[in-house]
Amino acid sequence: MNWVIAIIKVVFIWTWCLLWATVMTWAERRGSAMIQDRLGPNRAGPFGLFQPIADGIKLFTKEEFRPKTARKILFNLGPILFAIPAFSAYAVIPFGDKIVIGGKEIILQVADVNIGFLYVLAIGSLAVYGIVVGGWGSNNKYSILGGLRSTAQLISYEVPWGLALLAAVFVYGTFDLRQIALSQTGTFLGFLPNWGVFKQPLGFLIFTVAAYAEANRVPFDLPEAESEIVAGYHTEYGGMRLGLYLFGEYVNLYTLSALCVTLYFGAWNLPYIDMSKFLGPISYGIASFVVFWLKVMVFLLSFIWVRWTVPRFRYDQVMKLGWKALIPLALFNLLITALVIQLTV
Amino acid sequence: MAKPIVKKKYTLTERVYLIEIIKGLGLTFKHFVFNVKASFRPGPHTVPTCWQYPEDRREIAPIFRGAHMLMLDDQGRIKCVGCGMCARACPAQCITVKRGKVAEGEESKYVGKTYPEEFIVDLTRCIFCGFCEEACPKGGIVLGPEYELAQYTREECILNKEGLIANYYKAKEEGKLKPPRKPVPVAAPAKKPAAKKAAPKKAEAKGTEAKGDAKEAKAKEAEAKKAEKEQKSEG
Amino acid sequence: MEVRRPTIEDWDNPGDLVTINIGPSHPAMHGTLRVIAQTDGETIVSAEPEIGYLHRGVEKLGEHLTYHQFIPITDRLNYCSAIANNVSYEMAVEKLMGIKVPEKAQVIRMIMMELARIADHIVCIGILGVDLGAFTPFFYLFIQREEIYEIFEWYNGARLTNTFGRIGGVEADLPEDFEERWRKLLPNLKKAIDETDKLLTHNRIWMDRTIGVTAFSPEDALSWGFTGPCLRACGVKRDLRKDEPYCFYDQVDFEIPVGKHGDVFDRYIVRMIEMEESIKIIDQAIKIYKEFPPDAPLMAKVPKIIKPPVGEVYSAIEAPNGELGFWIKSDGSDKPYRIKIRPPCYMVYQAFPELVQGEMIADLIACLSSLNIIAGELDR
Numbered sequence: 009m010n011w012v013i014a015i016i017k018v019v020f021i022w023t024w025c026l027l028w029a030t031v032m033t034w035a036e037r038r039g040s041a042m043i044q045d046r047l048g049p050n051r052a053g054p055f056g057l058f059q060p061i062a063d064g065i066k067l068f069t070k071e072e073f074r075p076k077t078a079r080k081i082l083f084n085l086g087p088i089l090f091a092i093p094a095f096s097a098y099a100v101i102p103f104g105d106k107i108v109i110g111g112k113e114i115i116l117q118v119a120d121v122n123i124g125f126l127y128v129l130a131i132g133s134l135a136v137y138g139i140v141v142g143g144w145g146s147n148n149k150y151s152i153l154g155g156l157r158s159t160a161q162l163i164s165y166e167v168p169w170g171l172a173l174l175a176a177v178f179v180y181g182t183f184d185l186r187q188i189a190l191s192q193t194g195t196f197l198g199f200l201p202n203w204g205v206f207k208q209p210l211g212f213l214i215f216t217v218a219a220y221a222e223a224n225r226v227p228f229d230l231p232e233a234e235s236e237i238v239a240g241y242h243t244e245y246g247g248m249r250l251g252l253y254l255f256g257e258y259v260n261l262y263t264l265s266a267l268c269v270t271l272y273f274g275a276w277n278l279p280y281i282d283m284s285k286f287l288g289p290i291s292y293g294i295a296s297f298v299v300f301w302l303k304v305m306v307f308l309l310s311f312i313w314v315r316w317t318v319p320r321f322r323y324d325q326v327m328k329l330g331w332k333a334l335i336p337l338a339l340f341n342l343l344i345t346a347l348v349i350q351l352t353v
Numbered sequence: 354m355a356k357p358i359v360k361k362k363y364t365l366t367e368r369v370y371l372i373e374i375i376k377g378l379g380l381t382f383k384h385f386v387f388n389v390k391a392s393f394r395p396g397p398h399t400v401p402t403c404w405q406y407p408e409d410r411r412e413i414a415p416i417f418r419g420a421h422m423l424m425l426d427d428q429g430r431i432k433c434v435g436c437g438m439c440a441r442a443c444p445a446q447c448i449t450v451k452r453g454k455v456a457e458g459e460e461s462k463y464v465g466k467t468y469p470e471e472f473i474v475d476l477t478r479c480i481f482c483g484f485c486e487e488a489c490p491k492g493g494i495v496l497g498p499e500y501e502l503a504q505y506t507r508e509e510c511i512l513n514k515e516g517l518i519a520n521y522y523k524a525k526e527e528g529k530l531k532p533p534r535k536p537v538p539v540a541a542p543a544k545k546p547a548a549k550k551a552a553p554k555k556a557e558a559k560g561t562e563a564k565g566d567a568k569e570a571k572a573k574e575a576e577a578k579k580a581e582k583e584q585k586s587e588g
Numbered sequence: 589m590e591v592r593r594p595t596i597e598d599w600d601n602p603g604d605l606v607t608i609n610i611g612p613s614h615p616a617m618h619g620t621l622r623v624i625a626q627t628d629g630e631t632i633v634s635a636e637p638e639i640g641y642l643h644r645g646v647e648k649l650g651e652h653l654t655y656h657q658f659i660p661i662t663d664r665l666n667y668c669s670a671i672a673n674n675v676s677y678e679m680a681v682e683k684l685m686g687i688k689v690p691e692k693a694q695v696i697r698m699i700m701m702e703l704a705r706i707a708d709h710i711v712c713i714g715i716l717g718v719d720l721g722a723f724t725p726f727f728y729l730f731i732q733r734e735e736i737y738e739i740f741e742w743y744n745g746a747r748l749t750n751t752f753g754r755i756g757g758v759e760a761d762l763p764e765d766f767e768e769r770w771r772k773l774l775p776n777l778k779k780a781i782d783e784t785d786k787l788l789t790h791n792r793i794w795m796d797r798t799i800g801v802t803a804f805s806p807e808d809a810l811s812w813g814f815t816g817p818c819l820r821a822c823g824v825k826r827d828l829r830k831d832e833p834y835c836f837y838d839q840v841d842f843e844i845p846v847g848k849h850g851d852v853f854d855r856y857i858v859r860m861i862e863m864e865e866s867i868k869i870i871d872q873a874i875k876i877y878k879e880f881p882p883d884a885p886l887m888a889k890v891p892k893i894i895k896p897p898v899g900e901v902y903s904a905i906e907a908p909n910g911e912l913g914f915w916i917k918s919d920g921s922d923k924p925y926r927i928k929i930r931p932p933c934y935m936v937y938q939a940f941p942e943l944v945q946g947e948m949i950a951d952l953i954a955c956l957s958s959l960n961i962i963a964g965e966l967d968r
Contacts, residue, residue: 042388043381044727045402055392149608153630153949213371226721227793230950317381317787318374319794320721322950323630359800359849363792370792377787381724402731414738418745444657482660482751487759496745537759540690540885 009112017118018099025098029258030060032308039312067251075244078147086142087245087252093134094256094263100127101266102186104300105276105284107293116297117186124183125173128267129166132222135260136162139231142253143241154240157323158224158231164330165221165228171338172214175345176271179207185267189275193282201279204272210341212272214334219264221330224257226315230323265307269300276300413498415531418481420499421474421512422520424492426464431518433472433493434465439485447478448485465491474512476502486534497521498529592634593941605633610952612641618715619963623940623952630948637940642963650927655681655755655894658927663749665912665929666965668711669704671740672907674752679834680903680914681755682888684896690885691836693757695877698835700743700752701905702866702873706777707736708908709859709866712960713784716856719957720797725784732777739769755894757887767874774867781863789860795853802943802955804850812942813935816910817858818959822850828906840872852951852958895922909933909960931965 034049038056041048049056074083104116121127136159143155180188188204196202205212221228232240242253269275276296283299284292321329391400397408404411424432435452453470455463462468485494497520504510512520524530605626612620620641626634646665650658662677663670675697682689689697710733714726737747742763744750753759788794809822819826827844829837845861847854896918904913910932919925936959944952 039385040723042385042392044724045384045388045400045731046727047392047400047403047405050405149606153608157630229721313378313381313385314374316724317377318722319717319788319791319797321793322797322948324948325793325796359803359851361795361799363795364790373791374793377791380783380786414742414745416745417741442657444653444660480660480749481746482749483745484657484660484751534760537757537761537886538883539887539889540757541889 013112013114014118017114017116021098021103021118022095024103025095025259025262026255028262028308029255030064032258032261032312033063033254034060035309036312036315039309040316043313043316064251067248070247072247072249075147078244079145082141082145083244084145084249086138086145086241087249087256088138089141090135090138091252091256091259093131093138094259097128097131097263098259098266100124100185101263101270102189102275102300103266104293104297105189106289107297108289113289114293115186116293120184120186122182122184124185124188125267125271126183128263129170129173132260133162133166135256138253138256139241142245146241146244148244150243151241154231154243158241160323161221161224161228161231161326161330164327165218165334168214168330168334168338169218169222171335171342172208172211172218173271175208175211175338175342176204178342178345178349179204185270189270189277192274193277195280201274201277203274203277208272208341208345210337211345212268214338214341215268215272217329217334219268220311220314221326223261223264223311225261225311227318227320228326229315229320230326261308261311262304265304265311266300268307269303273303275303413500415498415529417498417500418483418496420476420497420502420520421479421485421494421517422497422499422524423469423472423514423517424495425518425521428461430462430464431468431493432464432491433469433489434463434467434491435469435472436467436490438488438490439494442484442488443479444482444484445478445480447475449473449475469514472514472517474517476510476512477507492533495531497524498527499523592945593636604628608949618957618961619966621956621961621963621966623956625944625949625952627949630950632944632947632949632952635941635944635952637937639937639963640967642967644968646968647927647929650924652923654922655896655924658924659754660749660751663751664964665931665968666708666907666909666933666962667748668962669708669908670749671700671704671752672708672905672912674750675701676903676905676907676912677914678753678755679905680901680916681894681896683903684899684901684916684918685755685890685894687756687888687890689757689888692877692880692884693753693886694835695873695880696758696762696886697753698837698840699762699870699873699877700740701835702869703736703739705866705908706863707733708960709863712957713856713859716852716954716957717784717788719953720794722788722794725787728780728783732773732780735769735773735776739766739773742766742769754887754890756890757885759887761882761886762877770870770874777867781860785860789857797950797954798853798856798958799851800849801852801951802850802947802958804939804943806850808939808942809850812939814910814939815935816906816908816932817855817862818850818910818936820845821847821854821858823848828904828911834905836873836876837869839876840869842866842869852954855958893922895920904930907932909962909965910936912965929968931968933959933961933966937961937966 034057037059038048049059052058052062074080099118100121102115102117102120106113106115108114139158139162140155143151143153143158146152176188177183180191182188192202192204194202196206200206220226224231230240232242242250245253276299278299283295287295388400393399397405426432435450437450437452440446440448440450449471450469450473451471452467455466455468459468481496483496486496494517499520502510521530605628608625608627610623610625612622622638622641624636624638625632644664646661649661653661659674659677662673665673710729714729717723717725740750741747743760743766744752804818804822806819806822806824809819810824814822815826823846825844825846828834829842830844842865843861845858845865847858896916898918898920900915900917902913902915904911906912911930912932913930915926915928915930916924917926940955940959943955947955
């Protein structure tokens, strides 16, 4: 019976991620338009809500072309290598607390493993391969430039990312994401909610900056900087291959936001209220799911908000920021966390 | 020569990226909230800076230079006499006019004694400068308010007489006919006493005596040249 | 500095260098410009620009159109600020013929030219933002540019290619509601400039991207023939409106912003301050305009067919991009013998290989945007 439940969870979370990636395309266009004093898509359905469906149909039905001199295997492999890690990284992130259906208690998480976010880190590193392979296989100088820039950037920002997460491990004592989410109930210092962001403010900052870099979003979007290298690694792509790159990017964003919420914003816990006390088991499961999703939405919207406000970095400035500013800061954060824990425990 | 090396000096708030970024985020957030509230208003024109064509069109000025039209007077007679001044004035050479003499029974249709037998305006060549309108002595051709000129074939872009008159009727129905241009006041030719009178008068009016040297020199040069010309024409 | 130019051998045996063709159709090329860059990783070893993709034979056209018919053609040179081109040409012909333009017409010319200057600087700053990744100031500024277009439309009938002015004056008086429109536009324009300033100028990411990028010394700039904002950003205080005043510029009060290092940031700041100075000039000019009676002459007495005396003339004004000059040689007939246009972008673009050598690809794009190379003017 368990494997049926597992399959249902996998299918559900896969569809859910994909759904919100498409809604993000709508939110991006509409949100950017609202910031820039214009209307976004508003013809396809009320407020343009059917625009992602139209975009999806467009991408599916476009011609699948390939430049003649592009290496066929690598060219086709690139988008796949990029999209699969994006979806599979979500497996260990909880999307709610437990729910009771038909007498059986089901935890709302696809795989509750005790290496937790190490798995996310590992899978996230695989995404680099998708970009490099796609960039090289296109046989286009702009794509190669985009691929190289992306490699350097993604690898460099994994180090501060890992270090910030390491400090979180000090605080929570475990890698398992479900345990981390469960331990963020109650209050901290008497009046603050017991969330990670209040225990680890610097760690949260470093995590956010590294998340922008990992997701290739402005201000770190030089791998696909449109005005410099004409769409970078996905210059030569069209049709659903391009769709896989673009959707993979949004799913990546969703995963990163979910990770951020789980570690620093209390996953499904409301600030001072404990929902399990006054809600039945089924409605508690649904309520925790909804609260988690709302928090992830806030983060996703903030990605859009920052994109349209800030200019982008140059390549060497990204490297300088990652190696010379973020890593010392992350090490400092680690030191302070260790000191505080040693002195208070 | 080596390129100058620039040392970057930042104030504290600039050094920490975040403070200025957060200020910028506040600004875009204000715009965002305003526009979201505006987008819920009824009607096609919701966000004030966004016109949703084709339901919502901007108001264009009465003197807008769009597609041409042949003018009729209030008795319905064509004003154009087919003189061809517009064709000569056109920088893009897009007007073709053929003049014909008005036949015996057709005097009620035309104002003048001659009429344009053929009047073809090639909109694919026209640059909409308005020189034809300026050159016309009778006010016969005028640039109208029509700017939606896209067609499917090249032949439809060439306006002949019927098309031009149809443009006139269309503009008249929509009430977009503009009044004829007022001629611009022209300065009297600079005679010496007049120039001397004009210069101190203007200086008094503005209360500034120190006009640029270049201007004075130019005025003197112009006067000298005009004096020479007058002498030459007299002599 | 020894500037390395790519050669034919580089195409065949590049060695360690990668030859990138930043081609005529590229999201960041303004108009159709081509740059062939040789890069070592991300650093540019040599960059060769190629022009001529928008050559339309404007100077040749001038040889078989009359002096009056050439005015709409000058519109299409620097199409972001068409009025400045018109006025420059008309002033050249008036200088050749010795015509004195009535003063009310000069004030109207000055007001319109300053509005065109604001429009051109809006384009440059907006596009500089877009090329560096800041997409929003572009929209905020362009909304105000639409309002400036409205003012042009109510004056003349055309928004972009206004065939403004005639030889000897202007063709129409300012509309009655001109001042009302200007008063309505002014706070919004100031607000847009202010918002751009808040979003960009003190933002460290922007400052990192633009300070120190393609700095240029004043001696180099003068020897290459720079004029306009690019020269003033290098530290040389030269502006034709103050040095050789024309129209009514000597009777209005304005400052000339001068930069220090000649880098992208200085060019950006010089353009921002110039926009504010233009606003000051227009305000003062409207006051001067109101002192003229409504029936003051707007055109000098000019013969119907313009036949200048035999001779040649060079006349230049301070267009938004620099010194825009017209050299006209006349042989006494009603069509010019030769018109030569001195485009400000051409001199600036000549220095491009030297400016960009040793910088990174991202800096190449920033530099190109900040120089405000307009292909219509460059290639004529």
